Amino acid sequence: SYLKVMDVPFFKADGQQVTADNVRAVMRKSHMATSFTLVNSPWVMRNSRCADTATVWFDVLDSQSGATAKCLIGSSFQFGPASCFVRAAHSHSGIPLCQRCWHWGHSTRPCRSQAPRCPRCAGPHTEASHCDHASCCRGNPSVKPSQELTPAGAPCLHAMCCVNCKGDHSASDQWCPFWHHRFDQGWLAEKLAPLDLWEAFQEISQKTAEAECKGRRALGRHH
Ligand SMILES: [Zn+2]
Ligand SMILES: [Zn+2]
Ligand SMILES: [Zn+2]
Ligand SMILES: [Zn+2]
The missing domain is CATH 3.30.70 (Alpha-Beta Plaits)
Known part of the structure; x- marks a missing residue:
């Protein structure tokens, strides 16, 4: 209660x-x-x-x-x-999680971020267009071993970078420590700007x- x-x-x-x-x-x-x-x-x-x-x-x-x-x-x-x-x-x-910029502290409607961000890599694109924009999914033959292009429609299998904790998971993932601490005022006070x-x-x-x-x-x- x-x-x-x-x-x-x-x-x-x-x-x-x-x-x-x-x-x-x-x-x-x-x-x-x-x-x-x-x-x-x-x-x-x-x-x-x-x-x-x-x-x-x-x-x-x-x-x-x-x-x-x-x-x-x-x-x-x-x-x-x-x-x-x-x-x-x-x-x-x-504490609310914005599903536009994926920052904790506000919900999607009042988001003031200039552009949507990707929860998988924190890049300035939506999650849906991640594979078109993320450097990990664009083919790059000049690096060794050469990086392969992610085929259209295939999911990105590369490491993720959570915008909030830099962990290898999506910012929307409930494994992110922010989910666990979303009721923990003391913890949040250390992670978020006042x-x-x-x-x-x-x-x-x-x-x-x-x-x-x-x-x-x-x-x-x-x-
Ligand atoms: Zn936002
Ligand atoms: Zn991305
Ligand atoms: Zn990728
Ligand atoms: Zn995280």
Whole structure:
């Protein structure tokens, strides 16, 4: 079940920003600690660019009936002097992956990239035209051993280069470590530019709010 903690102070007593690890620590110390298990790392999203509060999304293991969520909703976690209440939330699918430029942090519609990129080789062409444009698939008799032209319609069997991690897989491949870490705010903060991460959070907040709006009546029936 997806839940959120409202109005968590964004700055700690020492002036530092609250992190997912801080949230975990608060949750561990809570009297409710033994009654729930986190599915993945909580998300901390500042409520606006200048707000001194944040919303924390978290996902807990739950039964079909949502018994764990029911017991948590309406309870509170203590962040310093602030008691922050738990509410029902709508799921989010982690940080978005653009299927145009294959970067993480925005979805396809708001993509500002000049040209589509190829998820197989990061070149400035679509995946469909990879074999026509990628240097690996164009024949090259001058290198030893000579490189053969990939016949029309045949798949590229050459090494791939993921645009995000440089690994030998397509950027769309779920083996890419970004897929595994798409809910892991700490990990993402090391890999993405702060502005990209901020935009990603905005997009997630907005989508989650829209989904919550739509699902409010359904949720009302459950809780
Ligand atoms: Zn993009
Ligand atoms: Zn390509
Ligand atoms: Zn190739
Ligand atoms: Zn990758």
